[in-house]
Amino acid sequence: MLARPERFFADRFGLNARAMERLLGTTLAGRVDHADLYLEYRVSEELVLEEGAVKKASRHVSQGAGIRAQSGERTGYAHTDDLALPNLEEAARQARAIADRASTSAVVAVGADGPPHDLYSLPEPPIAADLGRKLQLLGQMDAAARGLDPRVRQVIATLGSEDVVVMIATPSGWTVGDVRPLTRLNITVIVEDGARREIGSYGGGGRVGFPFYLEQDRWKHYTTEAVRQALMKLDAVEAPAGEMTVVLGPGWPGILLHEAVGHGLEGDFNRKKTSAFSGRLGQPVASELVTVVDDGTIQNRRGSLNVDDEGVPTRRNVLIEKGILRGYMQDRLNSRLMGMEVTGNGRRESYAHPPMPRMTNTFMLAGQDEPADIIRSVPRGLYAVNFGGGQVDITSGRFVFSASEAYLIEDGRVTRPVKGATLIGNGPEALTRVSRVGHDLKLDEGVGTCGKDGQSVPVGVGLPTIRIDRMTVGGTQV
Amino acid sequence: MQDLLADLLKQATRRGATAADAFVVQDQSFSAQVRLGQVDTVKHAREQHMALRVFVGKSVAAASTSDLSAEAMTRLVDEAVSLARVTSPDELAGLPEATELARQVPDLDLRDPRGHDLPPEEKIELARRCEAAALGADARITNSEGGDFGDRRARYAYATSHGFSGAYETSSFSLAVAPVAAENGEMQRDSWYHVTRKRERLDGPEEIGRIAARRAVRRLGARRVKTAEVPVIFDAETAATLVRHIAGAASGPALYRRASFLVGKLGERIAAPSITIVDDGTIPGGLGSRPFDGEGLPVRRTVLVDQGVLRSYVLDTYTGRKLGLPSTHHAARDGSGVSVSTTNLHLAAGDRAPADLIRSVKSGLYVTELIGFGVNGVTGDYSRGAVGLWIENGELAYPVEEITVAGNLLDMLHAVEGVGNDLVFRDRTAAPTLLIGRMTVAGS
Numbered sequence: 001m002l003a004r005p006e007r008f009f010a011d012r013f014g015l016n017a018r019a020m021e022r023l024l025g026t027t028l029a030g031r032v033d034h035a036d037l038y039l040e041y042r043v044s045e046e047l048v049l050e051e052g053a054v055k056k057a058s059r060h061v062s063q064g065a066g067i068r069a070q071s072g073e074r075t076g077y078a079h080t081d082d083l084a085l086p087n088l089e090e091a092a093r094q095a096r097a098i099a100d101r102a103s104t105s106a107v108v109a110v111g112a113d114g115p116p117h118d119l120y121s122l123p124e125p126p127i128a129a130d131l132g133r134k135l136q137l138l139g140q141m142d143a144a145a146r147g148l149d150p151r152v153r154q155v156i157a158t159l160g161s162e163d164v165v166v167m168i169a170t171p172s173g174w175t176v177g178d179v180r181p182l183t184r185l186n187i188t189v190i191v192e193d194g195a196r197r198e199i200g201s202y203g204g205g206g207r208v209g210f211p212f213y214l215e216q217d218r219w220k221h222y223t224t225e226a227v228r229q230a231l232m233k234l235d236a237v238e239a240p241a242g243e244m245t246v247v248l249g250p251g252w253p254g255i256l257l258h259e260a261v262g263h264g265l266e267g268d269f270n271r272k273k274t275s276a277f278s279g280r281l282g283q284p285v286a287s288e289l290v291t292v293v294d295d296g297t298i299q300n301r302r303g304s305l306n307v308d309d310e311g312v313p314t315r316r317n318v319l320i321e322k323g324i325l326r327g328y329m330q331d332r333l334n335s336r337l338m339g340m341e342v343t344g345n346g347r348r349e350s351y352a353h354p355p356m357p358r359m360t361n362t363f364m365l366a367g368q369d370e371p372a373d374i375i376r377s378v379p380r381g382l383y384a385v386n387f388g389g390g391q392v393d394i395t396s397g398r399f400v401f402s403a404s405e406a407y408l409i410e411d412g413r414v415t416r417p418v419k420g421a422t423l424i425g426n427g428p429e430a431l432t433r434v435s436r437v438g439h440d441l442k443l444d445e446g447v448g449t450c451g452k453d454g455q456s457v458p459v460g461v462g463l464p465t466i467r468i469d470r471m472t473v474g475g476t477q478v
Numbered sequence: 479m480q481d482l483l484a485d486l487l488k489q490a491t492r493r494g495a496t497a498a499d500a501f502v503v504q505d506q507s508f509s510a511q512v513r514l515g516q517v518d519t520v521k522h523a524r525e526q527h528m529a530l531r532v533f534v535g536k537s538v539a540a541a542s543t544s545d546l547s548a549e550a551m552t553r554l555v556d557e558a559v560s561l562a563r564v565t566s567p568d569e570l571a572g573l574p575e576a577t578e579l580a581r582q583v584p585d586l587d588l589r590d591p592r593g594h595d596l597p598p599e600e601k602i603e604l605a606r607r608c609e610a611a612a613l614g615a616d617a618r619i620t621n622s623e624g625g626d627f628g629d630r631r632a633r634y635a636y637a638t639s640h641g642f643s644g645a646y647e648t649s650s651f652s653l654a655v656a657p658v659a660a661e662n663g664e665m666q667r668d669s670w671y672h673v674t675r676k677r678e679r680l681d682g683p684e685e686i687g688r689i690a691a692r693r694a695v696r697r698l699g700a701r702r703v704k705t706a707e708v709p710v711i712f713d714a715e716t717a718a719t720l721v722r723h724i725a726g727a728a729s730g731p732a733l734y735r736r737a738s739f740l741v742g743k744l745g746e747r748i749a750a751p752s753i754t755i756v757d758d759g760t761i762p763g764g765l766g767s768r769p770f771d772g773e774g775l776p777v778r779r780t781v782l783v784d785q786g787v788l789r790s791y792v793l794d795t796y797t798g799r800k801l802g803l804p805s806t807h808h809a810a811r812d813g814s815g816v817s818v819s820t821t822n823l824h825l826a827a828g829d830r831a832p833a834d835l836i837r838s839v840k841s842g843l844y845v846t847e848l849i850g851f852g853v854n855g856v857t858g859d860y861s862r863g864a865v866g867l868w869i870e871n872g873e874l875a876y877p878v879e880e881i882t883v884a885g886n887l888l889d890m891l892h893a894v895e896g897v898g899n900d901l902v903f904r905d906r907t908a909a910p911t912l913l914i915g916r917m918t919v920a921g922s
Contacts, residue, residue: 046814050735053566058540058814059557061550062527075519081526081544094522131564154735190736190856199737199856239861241884241920242705272513274623274658274667352523389851391863395658395667396700398880400850400863422852422861422882424920474852474861474882476918478707 005165005177009039013083020169023088032096034332036310037169038066039083040351044162045127049138050155064351069095070333077354116176117306117313119299120207126161126183129210134159137185137213141223145189148227151234153197154190159183161210168311176311181207182302182458184447187222191230200230201404204445206302222445229386229405232417239406239421239475245378246423246471247409249385250371250442254461257292257362258450259390259399260427261285265319265327266345266357266452267334269394276397276428280325286431288323289367296344296360302446303361303460307344310355314344319362320431331357349455359450363462367437371465374436376412382473383407383414384423397427400474422474430468438465479504480645482546483637486530489555491639495532495562497573498639499773501811502528502546505632508598512605513624514613520598529813532558536567542813570799573773576640578805580776583644583769587762590649593677594631601627604653604683611687612657616695623656623667625687629677636811642774650765651677655687659694666700668693668847673905675763693846696867700879703868703921709842710883710917711835711869714900716845717909721755721825723887725907727855728782728790729818730797730808739858739888740788748788749891752828755783757792757808759821766821766906772809777821780806786891794818825909828897832911835896837872843919844869845883858887864919881921890914 010016024037041063048056064081065088078091138157145155160183167177186203202225204218213219248256261277269275277285286292296305296314305314310332318326330338331346334357347358375383383406390401402422407414443462450459483500490498504526511518528551529542539561543554609625628651635645654671670690672681712720724740732738740748759777761767768777773795780790793801794809794816810819836844845866852861861884867874885893898911 053568054564055538055566055568055571056540056815057561057565058542059561060542060813061553062542062544064525064544072516073513074517077519078522080524082524091522131561135564154737156735188737192736197736197741197856199854239884241882241918243922272621272623274621274665276665352525354519354521391849391851393667393849393865395665396697396865396879398849398863398865400852400882402850402852402861419857419859420852420854420861421884422850422863424850424863424880424882426880472702472880472882472920472922474863474884474918474920476861476884476886478705478918 005167005179006175008041008165009167015039015083017175019085020175023092024169024171032069032071033336034070035171036068038309038351039167040064041165042162042350043127044160047134047138047159049142049157052142054135054138065091066351066354067091067095068354073337075333075354079352117297119297119304119306120181122181122209124209125163125181126208126210127163133210137219141187141219144220144223145187145227148224149231151191151193151231152189152227153192156188158186166309176307178306183208185213185219185222186447187226189226189230191234193234196234198230198233200226200233202226202229203447206300206446207304208300232405236417236419238477239418240382240473240477241475243470243472245381246468246473247375247378247381247383248463248466249383250438250440250463250465252444252461253384253387254363254444254463255387255390255401257364257463258359258461259392259401260425260430261292261320262359262362263392264394264397264427265329267328267330267338268357270328271334271338274395276395277325283325284323285325285428286320286323287434289437290320290323290431290434291318291365292320292362293318293365294329294359294362298361301361301443301460302448302458303359305360308346309348310346312342312344312346314360317343329357329359331355347457349457353455356452356455358452358457359459361443361460361462363441363443364464366439366441366464369436369438371438371440374438374465374467375409375414377436377467378409379411381409383409392427398424399427400424418475424472424474430471433469434466435469436467440464479633479635480637480643483635483643486551486555487637487639489552490530490532490559493555493559494534495559496535497533498531499573499637500528500530501634501636502526503632503634505630507628507630508601509626509628510602510605511624511626512602512609513622515606515610517602518624528554529811530554530558531815532562533572534559534562536569536571537562537565538568538571539565540813540815570796573638573640574775574795574805579642579774580644580770583646586760586767586769588646588648588675588767590676593649593651594629596677601629608653608655608683608687611684612655612691615688615691618659618661618695618698619657619691620660621658623658625655628652636774638774644770644774646769649675651680653680653683653686655690657690657694659698661698664698666694666697668697673765675765697865697877700877702880703878703919705920707916707918709839710914710919711839711842711844712912713844713846714898714902714909714911716848717825717912718907719848720912721823721909722907723853724755725782725792725820725823728792730791730793730801731818732855733791734797734800737856739856743788744791746788747786748888749783749786750894751786752897753783753786753891753894754781754826756781756826757820757823761822764822765903766823768821771807772811772816775805775807775809777807792818792820822903823907824901827899827901827910829899830896832898832900835898835911835913836869836874838896839869840871842869843878843883844874860885860887860890881919883917883919885917890917
């Protein structure tokens with residue numbers, strides 16, 4: 001949309017650096033530990049094809065400001081979608097009301113050390129790409145899906161694009177902006193064979209331009225995968241129930257890490273000591289084959305950010321190193337209260353929400369094993385390669401993630417496909433049972449959205465092929 | 479607000495729309511969280527947005543904005559109309575017939591005119607008392623995710639180019655707490671809550687706190703159980719999630735896309751005769767009540783499942799036309815257009831006391847919480863993570879966790895062997911305790 005967020009808010013709303021400093025300085029400064037102003041302007045577009053035609057198209061514009069004042073563990077947050085200065089001043093007063101009895105007045109300085117990232121500069125943001133080309137691509141996907149198999153009865157293809165301009169200012173005058181493009185292309189097919197009916201879904205995207213989908217025929221790959229998965233499920237047998245060895249394929253099955261350890265390593269739960277990982281820094285929480293990182297700095301990835309939503313540059317943070325718990329993911333509040341470094345993980349869904357520690361792109365580093373050998377090593381087990389969503393109870397550590405494509409392993413060979421089943425485990429234990437790690441690390445295609453406390457943010461996951469010696473599979477076949 | 483909409487629709491027509499509808503919503507909300515007796519987060523918010531849907535002939539498009547200035551409204555119209563010129567025509571697209579529109583906007587008592595006046599300090603105090611009650615209820619409650627109070631008031635207006643214009647206001651109040659119980663190095667969190675449209679009808683903070691504490695403490699000492707096929711009782715909260723899955727499968731968009739296990743099942747037996755599922759948007763003060771749906775049609779009471787027989791789907795005008803059926807007046811709106819949603823959805827109460835249902839099970843599972851997304855709406859295949867209590871000889875014997883419950887929703891509905899008499903609306907969807915004869919529980 002444009003390259004300079006500070007100019008954008010100044011030109012459009014008269015909110016220049018001086019106006020913001022005055023707002024933060026006079027209304028907020030001096031009596032709180034931290035205060036910030038977050039401005040956001042978001043344009044998004046959604047195109048939906050079904051029954052062979054794009055019958056649904058929509059465009060949305062939202063804008064607003066979130067103002068936060070913190071003292072001690074207290075946070076006051078006010079937001080408004082009216083960016084007129086008097087409104088922002090009112091919001092600032094409300095935010096401060098909560099933080100009034102502050103003991104200190106220090107504003108935590110955050111070193112914006114090093115050059116800022118430039119992770120997603122694009123010649124043309126996806127939202128600006130020609131509408132005709134977008135519609136044409138959705139039509140091609142529909143035709144391709146139907147051409148693959150006569151059992152394809154329905155095709156729903158969705159292309160979403162957005163551009164978000166943000167700017168963050170603190171009373172120390174420190175201001176940082178970012179322009180964040182994001183796009184996602186998804187296809188869902190319904191197949192029917194006699195009385196049996198199944199669904200398959202696939203997609204991808206990132207902080208990339210529209211041509212991304214045409215490069216390497218990605219759109220064809222998404223289409224073929226959705227159809228293949230749906231047809232495969234038509235033949236699926238009942239999934240097994242009970243404990244068994246599980247082999248996870250590379251890529252999206254990395255959702256295991258997101259649920260099993262990721263959320264439990266977010267700073268807020270650990271400061272409050274409500275996480276199953278609280279107080280376990282330096283202790284073994286996984287097999288020594290396991291190293292897990294959260295990296296917000298990968299070029300063009302869905303979970304990447306130049307700066308987080310508190311203006312802190314993102315980093316590559318090692319969470320678990322060779323099985324030992326090394327670090328938590330932090331926002332400003334929790335890092336300050338825990339006396340730890342900020343890690344660039346302070347994120348929010350929009351101006352209407354205060355930031356929290358959140359993941360970016362979370363994955364396990366590659367190991368040494370040949371993926372085929374890992375499968376061969378299992379006499380009886382489950383090979384799961386695609387998943388729907390997952391969820392975790394942070395406090396007890398119990399997590400689930402639901403396989404949408406899985407197969408039985410019998411005598412070291414992948415045999416019959418099984419119906420979808422939920423896998424359940426205990427976060428601090430599950431990764432201690434990882435006995436093989438493949439050399440085939442893959443990041444997901446760029447479709448993940450993480451929900452926490454009612455806030456959704458785009459994230460990435462990644463995994464090499466791994467073997468988990470024991471995990472409960474929630475099928476129906478006893 | 480209605481004047482604003484009338485102006486917007488006029489502009490849309492002038493710019494080439496052959497028909498249009500629009501809504502605007504303005505809301506104001508407050509929330510406070512207190513943790514370990516200290517204020518943790520307080521939020522104030524004021525939000526608004528406006529959404530327009532236009533038809534150009536048989537083509538349709540939508541646009542929305544949070545900026546209600548005259549300039550932004552002109553842009554909104556331009557964007558919607560130009561998008562509608564590139565989308566494909568759809569013979570069935572269009573507004574409902576004018577004759578079907580609601581002729582009056584009934585007062586369903588959805589607003590609490592004085593409830594929001596409570597000063598912020600007293601709202602915070604409610605959250606504090608709620609958490610204090612939980613922390614004080616048992617020595618094993620050692621920590622907390624916090625007590626929360628929230629209130630929201632919203633004004634909603636909707637209008638169409640063929641003559642409908644209506645508006646209403648709503649209030650909502652919520653109080654919740656999530657305590658953490660600990661013993662022998664084990665930690666368990668649970669929560670309890672209440673949501674109402676009238677502040678005075680909120681359960682007392684002490685009562686909510688005590689129940690939350692009891693729920694957290696009873697999870698301590700959780701074990702795993704051996705994989706088995708057993709009777710499963712869903713408590714009222716988890717039974718309500720099953721009702722949501724049924725309504726999801728009965729929804730128009732899922733049906734015309736053939737992405738539902740209820741395709742072609744209208745008029746057929748889909749559940750045990752003890753199962754009746756009703757959606758009633760007319761309940762005065764109901765959390766899901768609304769005086770008209772998202773297309774201006776009057777809301778009503780719909781029996782979805784009558785003694786086990788599927789009697790109605792959940793449809794708006796478009797999905798109804800796709801299926802050759804009239805709308806059931808379940809249209810809901812968002813910025814992208816029209817979808818469907820239920821209102822006050824519930825499974826009708828049976829005649830068995832929950833304790834009686836538990837007593838009838840020799841060995842089985844009593845489910846109190848479900849996690850994960852393992853529900854396939856196309857096939858009805860069901861597999862979710864569960865937390866609960868193990869039943870032995872008709873008694874709740876010990877807590878269990880790290881297990882799954884699996885089956886198929888249609889099989890589960892047919893296998894219902896008991897319906898509780900404990901129907902209470904705590905949310906928009908409610909159900910009594912439900913006993914299902916047999917499901918697979920996977921554990922160790």
